[in-house]
Amino acid sequence: MSLAQGRQYLAIPGPSVVPDRVLQAMHRAAPNIYGGPLHDLTYSLIPDLKKIARTEANLAFYIGNGHAAWEAALANVLSRGDKVLVLATGLFGLGWAEVARGLRAEVEVIDYGVQSDVSADRLDAALRADAEGRIKAVMVCHVDTSAGVRNDIAAIRRTMDEAGHGALLMVDCIASLACDVYEMDGWGADVTVAASQKGLMTPPGLGFVWFNDKAAKVHETADCSTGYWNWTPRAKPEGYWQLFGGTAPTHHLYGLRAAVDMILEEGIEHVWTRHDKLARALWAAIDAWSQSGPMTFNIKDPARRARAVSAFGIGAGNGDKLRAWCEEKAGLTLGIGLGREPSDAFFRVGHMGHVNAQMMLAAIATIDAGLKAAGIPHGAGAVEAATALIAREA
Numbered sequence: 001m002s003l004a005q006g007r008q009y010l011a012i013p014g015p016s017v018v019p020d021r022v023l024q025a026m027h028r029a030a031p032n033i034y035g036g037p038l039h040d041l042t043y044s045l046i047p048d049l050k051k052i053a054r055t056e057a058n059l060a061f062y063i064g065n066g067h068a069a070w071e072a073a074l075a076n077v078l079s080r081g082d083k084v085l086v087l088a089t090g091l092f093g094l095g096w097a098e099v100a101r102g103l104r105a106e107v108e109v110i111d112y113g114v115q116s117d118v119s120a121d122r123l124d125a126a127l128r129a130d131a132e133g134r135i136k137a138v139m140v141c142h143v144d145t146s147a148g149v150r151n152d153i154a155a156i157r158r159t160m161d162e163a164g165h166g167a168l169l170m171v172d173c174i175a176s177l178a179c180d181v182y183e184m185d186g187w188g189a190d191v192t193v194a195a196s197q198k199g200l201m202t203p204p205g206l207g208f209v210w211f212n213d214k215a216a217k218v219h220e221t222a223d224c225s226t227g228y229w230n231w232t233p234r235a236k237p238e239g240y241w242q243l244f245g246g247t248a249p250t251h252h253l254y255g256l257r258a259a260v261d262m263i264l265e266e267g268i269e270h271v272w273t274r275h276d277k278l279a280r281a282l283w284a285a286i287d288a289w290s291q292s293g294p295m296t297f298n299i300k301d302p303a304r305r306a307r308a309v310s311a312f313g314i315g316a317g318n319g320d321k322l323r324a325w326c327e328e329k330a331g332l333t334l335g336i337g338l339g340r341e342p343s344d345a346f347f348r349v350g351h352m353g354h355v356n357a358q359m360m361l362a363a364i365a366t367i368d369a370g371l372k373a374a375g376i377p378h379g380a381g382a383v384e385a386a387t388a389l390i391a392r393e394a
């Protein structure tokens, strides 16, 4: 027996749910890439994506996933032998550090573990220890998707300024853009990296790097930069083809245009608020479930949790059991435990992008049923707690 037939909810932290409007925009004959509507549409995305990242910085497109955008951003500012400082709060920070190592950078990692955000003291000490100013960039994930943690980017900037250190602040917003509040210029990030398949609700395949004039200046002497990844012709193209270093990602651009329209029609502040309320509905349910039994928040302090993805402990074996039941019996796909051992003792819920209250409430009720069906002990009243929050705050 299964009750999974019907529309599925892919509640993993990327790729996220793709709206019908985005799918329909992509369903078309191949367009002319040498001129006409595709060019207008692409150029129209540039100011709008700057609005979403809250910046007047330059924007470079890449055909690639988040890993490609990670490497693109680094290659544009690093020179051989440069040092970078990575503030790791989970698997993705460590992954970006690996990319820097691949470019032969000297990589210093401050590892905050998988249940904490960045704290100022260790960062301050590392910056002050670098009297020669060898650290070219401080790299951090705004949201680390494996831990469900959100870092305070403005506070990191303040710590850098107070230490009088001139490194670039490079921020991975792949999971957080158009989900959690992000102010690239207001918070003083020099480089922001994102991808299409999370808050931007478009299939994987587009990467974005926003870079300000300070980063552009560093780029001028960066000898890791290669012709293909070079962000300058992508941000200031003399010809359309330079935007993507070759053929444009035609259908992705139509999809992205529709997704960006949806975000701007709703209003980016409203998008942030919606994510906040839906995340807190889930957290209210987890609060109730964790009153008894093995369920725990990975990030205890709500002020440090991401609004795009949440991570939970649930006891060895139970994560996989719960996920299997929800997917096979009810059509809800939850995220795997990532960066934790044993991974089947954890699960994550992606609540990024095209998600509304009825989807979140259905996911919560489905998890509640899954806990019962899988015989995983849990506190009562989770659905009630979530519906009460939505009733109060919608």
Ligand SMILES: *Cc1c(COP(=O)(O)O)cnc(C)c1O
Binding pocket: 013, 014, 065, 066, 067, 068, 092, 141, 143, 144, 145, 172, 173, 174, 175, 195, 204
């Ligand atoms: C998803 C994600 C990535 C990796 O993106 P890919 O498109 O899978 O390469 C990197 N960083 C964060 C924070 C992410 O959430």
